[in-house]
Each structure stands twice: as C-alpha cells, then as structure tokens.
Amino acid sequence: MPASRVTLADVARRAGVSRTTASFVMSDRTDMRISDEARQRVLAVAEELGYRPNLTARGLRTTVTRTIGLISDTIATTQFAGEVIHGALDTALAHDHLLFVVETSDDPAVEQRLIEGMLDRQVDALVYATMYTRVATPPPALDGRRVVLLNSLDETFDGPRVLPDELAGGRNAAAALVRAGHTDGIYSIGGRHLIPATPDGAWAGRLRMQGAEEVLAEAGLELSGTVECAWEAADGYAAVSGLLETGIRPRALICLTDRLTLGVYQALQQAGLRIPEDVSVVSFDDSALASWLRPGLTSVALPHYELGKAAVDLLLNGDQSRAVHRIDMPIRTRQSVAPPAADRS
Amino acid sequence: MPASRVTLADVARRAGVSRTTASFVMSDRTDMRISDEARQRVLAVAEELGYRPNLTARGLRTTVTRTIGLISDTIATTQFAGEVIHGALDTALAHDHLLFVVETSDDPAVEQRLIEGMLDRQVDALVYATMYTRVATPPPALDGRRVVLLNSLDETFDGPRVLPDELAGGRNAAAALVRAGHTDGIYSIGGRHLIPATPDGAWAGRLRMQGAEEVLAEAGLELSGTVECAWEAADGYAAVSGLLETGIRPRALICLTDRLTLGVYQALQQAGLRIPEDVSVVSFDDSALASWLRPGLTSVALPHYELGKAAVDLLLNGDQSRAVHRIDMPIRTRQSVAPPAADRS
DNA sequence: GTGAAAGCGCTAACAC
DNA sequence: GTGTTAGCGCTTTCAC
Numbered sequence: 001m002p003a004s005r006v007t008l009a010d011v012a013r014r015a016g017v018s019r020t021t022a023s024f025v026m027s028d029r030t031d032m033r034i035s036d037e038a039r040q041r042v043l044a045v046a047e048e049l050g051y052r053p054n055l056t057a058r059g060l061r062t063t064v065t066r067t068i069g070l071i072s073d074t075i076a077t078t079q080f081a082g083e084v085i086h087g088a089l090d091t092a093l094a095h096d097h098l099l100f101v102v103e104t105s106d107d108p109a110v111e112q113r114l115i116e117g118m119l120d121r122q123v124d125a126l127v128y129a130t131m132y133t134r135v136a137t138p139p140p141a142l143d144g145r146r147v148v149l150l151n152s153l154d155e156t157f158d159g160p161r162v163l164p165d166e167l168a169g170g171r172n173a174a175a176a177l178v179r180a181g182h183t184d185g186i187y188s189i190g191g192r193h194l195i196p197a198t199p200d201g202a203w204a205g206r207l208r209m210q211g212a213e214e215v216l217a218e219a220g221l222e223l224s225g226t227v228e229c230a231w232e233a234a235d236g237y238a239a240v241s242g243l244l245e246t247g248i249r250p251r252a253l254i255c256l257t258d259r260l261t262l263g264v265y266q267a268l269q270q271a272g273l274r275i276p277e278d279v280s281v282v283s284f285d286d287s288a289l290a291s292w293l294r295p296g297l298t299s300v301a302l303p304h305y306e307l308g309k310a311a312v313d314l315l316l317n318g319d320q321s322r323a324v325h326r327i328d329m330p331i332r333t334r335q336s337v338a339p340p341a342a343d344r345s
Numbered sequence: 346m347p348a349s350r351v352t353l354a355d356v357a358r359r360a361g362v363s364r365t366t367a368s369f370v371m372s373d374r375t376d377m378r379i380s381d382e383a384r385q386r387v388l389a390v391a392e393e394l395g396y397r398p399n400l401t402a403r404g405l406r407t408t409v410t411r412t413i414g415l416i417s418d419t420i421a422t423t424q425f426a427g428e429v430i431h432g433a434l435d436t437a438l439a440h441d442h443l444l445f446v447v448e449t450s451d452d453p454a455v456e457q458r459l460i461e462g463m464l465d466r467q468v469d470a471l472v473y474a475t476m477y478t479r480v481a482t483p484p485p486a487l488d489g490r491r492v493v494l495l496n497s498l499d500e501t502f503d504g505p506r507v508l509p510d511e512l513a514g515g516r517n518a519a520a521a522l523v524r525a526g527h528t529d530g531i532y533s534i535g536g537r538h539l540i541p542a543t544p545d546g547a548w549a550g551r552l553r554m555q556g557a558e559e560v561l562a563e564a565g566l567e568l569s570g571t572v573e574c575a576w577e578a579a580d581g582y583a584a585v586s587g588l589l590e591t592g593i594r595p596r597a598l599i600c601l602t603d604r605l606t607l608g609v610y611q612a613l614q615q616a617g618l619r620i621p622e623d624v625s626v627v628s629f630d631d632s633a634l635a636s637w638l639r640p641g642l643t644s645v646a647l648p649h650y651e652l653g654k655a656a657v658d659l660l661l662n663g664d665q666s667r668a669v670h671r672i673d674m675p676i677r678t679r680q681s682v683a684p685p686a687a688d689r690s
Numbered sequence: 691g692t693g694a695a696a697g698c699g700c701t702a703a704c705a706c
Numbered sequence: 707g708t709g710t711t712a713g714c715g716c717t718t719t720c721a722c
Contacts, residue, residue, distance in 0.1 A: 007715060018693045023717060033691055055465040056401040056410065057715035060698050065401065067466065076431035076650065077633070079424040086421035089448055093455070098462045101446035103434055110438070117443045120400040121412065233637040262637050269615060288422070289634065292578040292607050305421065352699060363709045368701060378707055402699035405714045 006049045015045040022046075026053060059122055068092060068315060069100045069118035069126040070308075071111070073136065076103070079288060080131045080304045084150065087308025088127065095316050097124075108139065115141045125315040127308075128152065133163065133203055146320060150311045153203060160318060162310045162325045166204045169300045169329030170211025173254050173282045176298060176331055178219045180280060181339040182252045187225045188212070189239045189264055190256025194228040201228075205256060208284065212254055224250070231256050236263030244271050250279055251340050258285040258299055265293055276338035286332045296334030303327045351394045360390040367391075371398060404467055413437060413660060414445045414463035414471040415653075416456070418481065421448070424633060425476045425649045429495065432653025433472065440661050442469075453484065460486045470660040472653075473497065478508065478548055491665060495656045498548060505663060507655045507670045511549045514645045514674030515556025518599050518627045521643060521676055523564045525625060526684040527597045532570045533557070534584045534609055535601025539573040546573075550601060553629065557599055569595070576601050581608030589616050595624055596685050603630040603644055610638055621683035631677045641679030648672045 012022035017038055024032050025042040045051075059065035070088055075081035085101055092099050100118050104111035118126065119141070129150035130136045136152040149161040177186060192201030192209050209226070216222055225248070227239040236255060243250060244267065255261040261283040265275065273279055275295055283290065286301035306327045314325065357367035362383055369377050370387040390396075404410035415433055420426035430446055437444050445463050449456035463471065464486070474495035475481045481497040494506040522531060537546030537554055554571070561567055570593070572584040581600060588595060589612065600606040606628040610620065618624055620640055628635065631646035651672045659670065 008717095009715075019716080020693060020718080021691085024692095027717085035691060038691085052461060052465050054405075054467065054715050056404050056467050057698090058717075059401050060399075060405055060700085060715080061717045063698080065466070076424070076427040079421070079427070082421040082424065082426050085430075085446060086448060089446070093458065093462075096462070098445050098447070098459075098466060100443050101430060101434070102443070103431060113438065114443075116397060117438075117441070120397050121410070121443060122399065122401050234639065237639060259637055263639065266614065266639060269611065289637075292604055292634075294578065294582060294608065294611060353701095354699075364700080365702080365710085366708060369708095372701085380707060383707080399699050402714090403701075405699080405716085406701045408714080 006051045008051070008053065011042060011046050011049060011051050014049065015041045017042060026051075063122065064124055065122045066095075066097045067100065067121070067123050068097055068312065069102065069115075069123040071102050071104060071114065071118075071126060071128050073104055073106050073130045075101070075131075078131050080302065083304035084129055084131075084308035087305035087310075088312045089308075091309045091312040091316070095312075097312075097316070111139060112141060115139065119145075127311040127315060129308075129311070133166075146315060148311045148314045148318075150307050158322050159320055160314045160323050160325060162307050162314070162327060164204075164303055164307065164329050165326035166207035166329065167211040168326075169284065170208035170213075171215045172211075172329060172331040173208065173284065173300050174212035174215035176282050176333070176337055177252050177254070177280060178215060178221065180252075180337050182280060183221055183340070185224055185249065185251030185340075186216070186221070186254065187227065187243065187248075187250045187252070188223055188254045188256070189227050189229070189236055190231050190260050191226040191228040193231060193256070195230050197230075202231075204284075208256065224248075231260045233259050233263040233266075236260035237267045238263070240264050240267035241271075252280040252337075253282070255281060255283040258283050258287045258289045258297065261297055261299075262289060262293065265297075276336050277341060280337040280340070282331075282337055284329075290332065290334065293336075295336050298331065298334045298336045300329050300331045303329055351396045353396070353398065356387060356391050356394060356396050359394065360386045362387060371396075408467070409469055410467045411440075411442045412445065412466070412468050413442055413657065414447065414460075414468040416447050416449060416459065416463075416471060416473050418449055418451050418475045420446070420476075423476050425647065428649035429474055429476075429653035432650035432655075433657045434653075436654045436657040436661070440657075442657075442661070456484060457486060460484065464490075472656040472660065474653075474656070478511075491660060493656045493659045493663075495652050503667050504665055505659045505668050505670060507652050507659070507672060509549075509648055509652065509674050510671035511552035511674065512556040513671075514629065515553035515558075516560045517556075517674060517676045518553065518629065518645050519557035519560035521627050521678070521682055522597050522599070522625060523560060523566070525682050527625060528566055528685070530569055530594065530596030530685075531561070531566070531599065532572065532588065532593075532595045532597070533568055533599045533601070534572050534574070534581055535576050535605050536571040536573040538576060538601070540575050542575075547576075549629075553601065576605045578604050578608040578611075581605035582612045583608070585609045585612035586616075597625040597682075598627070600626060600628040603628050603632045603634045603642065606642055606644075607634060607638065610642075621681050622686060625683055625685070626681040627676075628681075629674075635677065635679065638681075640681050643676065643679045643681045645674050645676045648674055 012019045102114040125146035128138045192205035194201045229235040283299040286299040290297040290299040357364045447459040470491035473483045482499045537550035539546045574580040628644040631644040635642040635644040
C-alpha cells in the first residue's frame with residue numbers, strides 16, 4: 001500500500017484543521033499566522049501518517065517541479081559523464097531537486113524527443129552538456145528556458161556557460177615540472193592536436209600549450225620540442241618511439257591526455273627508460289587510468305564533478321546572464337614526476 | 346514564451362470541440378467513436394499550436410507518469426554506470442519514458458532522501474542497481490513498488506533480478522584459448538579473488554573460474570595454475586612477475602579484469618615476452634582500457650548496457666515475479682590471443 | 691487565526 | 707458521436 005496515498009486532506013481532517021492551514025504548515029510559510037498549537041498538531045499527524053506531498057500535484061499548481069534536466073551528448077563512452085552527473089546530482093540534492101538524465105548521442109531527432117519529454121514533465125531548468133569541450137548549440141526547443149551550457153564553446157549563447165580553465169591547467173602541468181627542477185629536455189607529446197583532421201588544433205590543446213609555455217618562459221625556459229599528434233594511446237606510443245629513434249633523450253614529457261600517456265609509458269618502458277628516474281611525465285585528465293598506471297601518473301584533472309556542480313548551482317541560484325565561468329583544473333600528484341637525475345649524457 | 350502554455354482546452358476551443366473529444370483524440374483512444382472529421386481538425390490545430398500535453402497534469406489524473414527511477418550505488422567511479430544508464434535510457438525512450446537517475450554513494454540516509462524524492466514525483470517503477478555484483482537489498486521505502494534489481498545477489502528479493510551470466514562468461518574466455526589451439530601452460534591470474542579481505546572469493550570469480558575449468562575439462566585440458574589475488578593493476582603486475590621469477594613460462598593467461606591485465610601487460614613486456622606471439626591473454630570487462638592497450642585486449646564483456654536495457658524492459662512489459670534473468674557476456678576479440686608458437690623450451 | 695472555494699491541465703463517468 | 711461534470715492533490719485569494 002504505497003505511502004503516497006496519504007493526502008494533505010487526510011492530514012488536515014485528522015488534525016482538525018482546514019486544508020489551507022495544513023498546506024501552510026507543510027510548506028513552512030510565515031506569511032499567514034497559524035497558532036502554534038495547530039502547527040504542532042498538523043506536524044504530528046503528518047509524521048504519524050507518513051505524509052509526503054505529491055510533487056506533481058504541487059507542480060501543477062505552482063509550475064515549479066524542483067526537477068532539472070541534464071542533457072548530455074554521450075554518457076557511456078567516458079567516465080567523465082558519470083562525474084558530471086555526480087556533481088550535478090549532489091548539488092541538486094542539496095537543494096531538494098532531482099535530475100532527469102538524458103543522452104542524445106548527437107542525434108538531433110533523439111535530442112528533440114528527449115527535450116520534449118523533459119519539457120512535458122515540466123522541468124524547471126536544464127543543463128546542456130557535452131563530454132568534451134566543443135561548440136555545441138542548444139536547439140530551438142530550449143529557447144526561452146532556463147539553461148546553462150556545460151563544456152560548450154558556443155559564443156552566441158546568451159546565458160551562463162561553465163568551462164574548464166585549460167590555460168591554468170596548462171600552467172599547472174608545466175609548474176610541476178619546473179618545481180621539480182627540470183630545466184631542459186622538456187617535450188610536449190600531443191601538443192595542440194594539429195593533425196589533418198583538426199588543422200587548427202583543439203581548443204584545449206591550444207590553451208594548455210599556451211599555459212605551459214607561459215610558465216616555462218617565466219622561469220626562463222622553453223620546450224625542447226613538441227610532437228603534434230592525436231591524443232590516443234597509439235599516438236603516444238608512436239610519438240615517443242619516434243623521438244627515441246632519432247636519438248633524442250627527453251627528461252620530461254607533458255602529455256596531453258592520460259590515454260596518450262598509456263602509450264607513452266609503453267614506449268618508455270620498452271626502451272628501458274624508468275619513470276620518473278630517467279624521465280618525468282605529467283598528463284591531463286586525471287582519469288582512473290592515471291591511478292592504475294605504474295608508477296602512478298601525475299595528471300591535471302578535468303574537473304567534471306565541479307563542472308556539473310557549478311552548472312546546477314548557476315541554474316538554482318545564479319545569475320542567468322551571459323558569462324563564462326572557468327573551473328579550476330587542479331593537478332593530482334602521484335609518482336611520475338621527480339627531479340632530473342644528474343646529467344649522464 | 347514557453348510552448349507548454351498551450352493547453353488542451355485551447356486546442357479544443359480552436360477546433361470547435363469539447364475537451365473530452367480533444368482528449369480522446371490526443372490519446373489515440375478508440376473506445377469512443379469520434380468522427381474522422383473532428384479528429385483531423387483536432388490534430389491539425391494541435392499541430393498548428395504546437396500543443397504538448399502536460400504530463401504532470403495527466404499523471405495527477407491517471408497516476409501514471411511514464412517516468413522511472415534508476416538508483417545506483419555509484420556512478421562516477423566506473424564507466425559501467427554510464428553504460429547501464431545508456432541501456433536503461435534507450436529502452437525507456439523507446440517506450441516514451443524518462444529516467445530519474447540517482448546515486449546513493451551507499452549512504453542509507455542519502456538513499457532514503459533520494460527514493461522519497463522520486464516517489465514524491467510519482468515514478469511508476471524503479472531499478473535498484475549496483476555497479477559490481479553483490480548482495481544489495483532495497484530499503485523498505487521500496488516495498489510494494491514495482492522494482493527490479495540489477496546486479497544484486499539478494500536472494501530474499503521477491504521480484505525480477507538481472508545478472509551477468511558469469512559462468513557462461515568464464516566459458517567464453519577459456520573457449521577462445523582452446524579455439525586458438527592452446528593446450529598447456531594456461532594460467533589464471535586473479536582466480537576467485539581468494540584474498541584475506543574476501544576469504545570466500547568473489548561471486549564473479551568463482552563462476553568465471555568454474556566456467557573456464559568446465560570448458561578446459563571438456564577439451565581434456567586443465568589449468569596449469571592459478572594465482573589468487575585481488576583484481577587491480579598492481580596485483581596483475583606482481584602476480585605475473587612472481588610467476589616468471591619462479592621460472593614458469595606461461596603460454597596463455599586468463600586475467601580476471603582489464604585493470605589486472607594492465608599490470609600483466611607491463612610485467613610481460615618488461616620480461617621481453619610478446620603478446621600474443623609468446624603468450625596469449627584473455628580478460629574480463631571489455632572496458633575502454635581493453636581497446637587502448639597494445640595489442641588490443643580480447644576481453645569478455647560485462648554487459649552493462651544490456652543489464653540496463655533488460656531491467657527497464659522487465660519494468661515496462663515484463664513479468665514481475667521472482668526470477669533471475671542472466672545476461673550474456675560476449676567475448677570481444679582483439680589481438681591478444683593467437684595460436685601457441687611451436688615449443689621453444 | 692482560519693476556512694471556503696476556485697482552479698492548475700488533464701481524464702473519465704455518464705448523459706444526451 | 708459529442709459535451710457536461712466531477713475530480714486527481716495541491717496552493718492561494720479572499721472573506722470571516
């Protein structure tokens with residue numbers, strides 16, 4: 001016998017008050033004076049009966065459902081989506097909200113159906129998210145709704161956006177190396193992602209490299225070289241193997257993703273080079289992989305939890321005006337960075 | 346101006362019919378005869394006005410919201426949750442349902458709040474999921490609700506459960522090796538997870554090993570040995586290093602998880618052994634890692650997408666009686682298994 | 691201080 | 707074939 005069968009009217013009747021009075025008590029409203037005695041009685045009865053307000057009924061009346069929609073392009077292929085959802089959910093829960101979670105698979109027709117489904121269920125607001133940073137434009141169905149963009153570079157959007165602070169992330173990566181005492185033989189693996197498929201590079205890559213180069217320059221240093229390539233494991237393997245074959249002996253590597261670093265580790269270890277004794281490695285993502293690798297990989301975190309959290313915070317309290325909110329990319333230190341050994345060349 | 350401001354009454358008025366007629370047309374009901382002419386008119390007006398039914402209002406009246414709740418213990422730490430959500434969502438969408446997604450972090454108080462939140466919003470049914478298989482018992486708040494358990498070993502639950510078919514999975518792993526022509530030097534890395542923390546091993550481990558041993562026995566073969574250990578990368582590294590140090594030269598390895606295999610790869614490659622030429626490797630999980638590794642790892646998939654799909658299917662159409670539904674664990678073939686080389690001992 | 695009554699947008703008896 | 711009417715469980719104006 002579902003508990004939700006207990007209605008406000010039941011509570012009111014049993015407490016000997018009107019539904020109005022019961023309603024005011026249950027929603028903690030003070031703009032109407034209720035005798036303390038009546039209030040206590042209502043509360044006691046509600047407790048005793050296990051009364052829970054029917055939020056769909058309330059929503060019908062008030063047009064607020066305390067429910068928000070989270071639209072993601074993909075959720076299965078990365079662990080990032082899980083973190084965004086987690087951050088969004090924690091924050092929503094803290095404000096007594098719940099989340100519809102939805103995945104479009106980048107199919108506009110699916111997206112349309114899902115958005116309609118959420119709108120039909122009267123969501124109060126929506127976060128429009130992508131799992132990697134790119135230009136993602138919310139469809140017209142979202143016009144006029146309370147929306148925040150997560151990870152989107154869409155400059156035309158007239159509302160708040162949350163983005164990882166990639167420039168600061170790049171600075172953090174280089175700073176870890178500088179702090180450890182590295183001065184030369186520092187290479188970037190992955191670089192700006194300047195490959196035929198993305199001739200302009202990737203937004204994240206450009207900013208990370210800019211940040212890293214700034215920090216090096218401030219220390220009077222510079223990169224010894226950059227291998228521009230895509231950011232998959234195989235690319236990392238090929239990049240470092242290639243470097244080593246030309247006789248280059250790097251002392252520190254800035255790798256653009258953890259996946260890429262997986263290949264880098266294999267190439268390094270295959271060449272008999274030890275991490276971090278012979279070469280230090282910093283990476284980006286701080287994915288689960290970073291902790292699985294041996295030695296543990298020091299990595300600059302993509303702050304997906306915080307992105308989800310910030311997006312929902314903005315939806316619930318924040319200013320709805322056009323603005324970009326940059327979220328910190330903290331470095332997670334493990335064992336892959338060490339001071340350079342005395343020169344053995 | 347939100348489109349949902351168009352109401353059924355608006356449509357009815359504009360089409361010159363009563364709300365009843367409009368309602369029957371919109372919900373495609375045939376138990377009342379409506380003139381074809383009226384039906385067309387209503388449909389046309391609805392289309393023109395962009396009418397969308399308010400599902401919370403409908404839910405208030407009918408007590409069905411076409412919304413289901415997905416309760417997970419964790420969603421951020423693995424990519425599995427994403428796959429469960431994906432499977433559940435696809436299936437829900439196919440039936441015009443939406444999903445509340447919620448994460449308890451194994452905190453009963455949080456779980457209670459979240460469940461109440463979903464119940465207050467009148468969800469029709471719920472899936473109670475854990476990300477790894479274990480005994481998980483739904484709290485009393487769920488009593489009397491339409492629920493299916495995903496990944497739970499709770500024998501006391503009086504309803505449907507969906508579980509990976511680990512026994513068949515174990516058979517698939519061993520079969521891949523037998524098919525490739527392996528006859529000896531086959532070792533299990535990880536085994537039943539017989540470590541001090543889990544003296545009885547793990548459910549999945551026991552079944553996988555049982556399945557593997559069955560298949561080997563059917564081929565007149567047997568395992569040359571098993572290294573019982575936990576299922577993390579470091580354990581795989583230690584296990585294989587240990588094996589090699591004792592002079593053992595395995596020809597094929599059955600590793601209990603992809604993470605474990607990451608360590609196994611490192612130990613093998615560090616010892617100069619090539620995969621798959623010198624040693625074949627099969628694993629379990631088919632996580633993203635399996636495709637990142639070099640060579641690509643042949644792995645028996647944990648069918649999280651299918652688990653999510655099956656759970657929602659059961660909720661929506663299925664028989665609600667006590668039953669265990671076992672989901673296939675197909676093997677994903679990559680490059681890590683090959684016929685054994687001619688003996689070089 | 692409290693209650694009667696109306697109505698949110700919808701469905702469903704029942705009457706015509 | 708179609709319309710009238712009465713709610714679903716809640717909030718809220720307004721009168722007492």
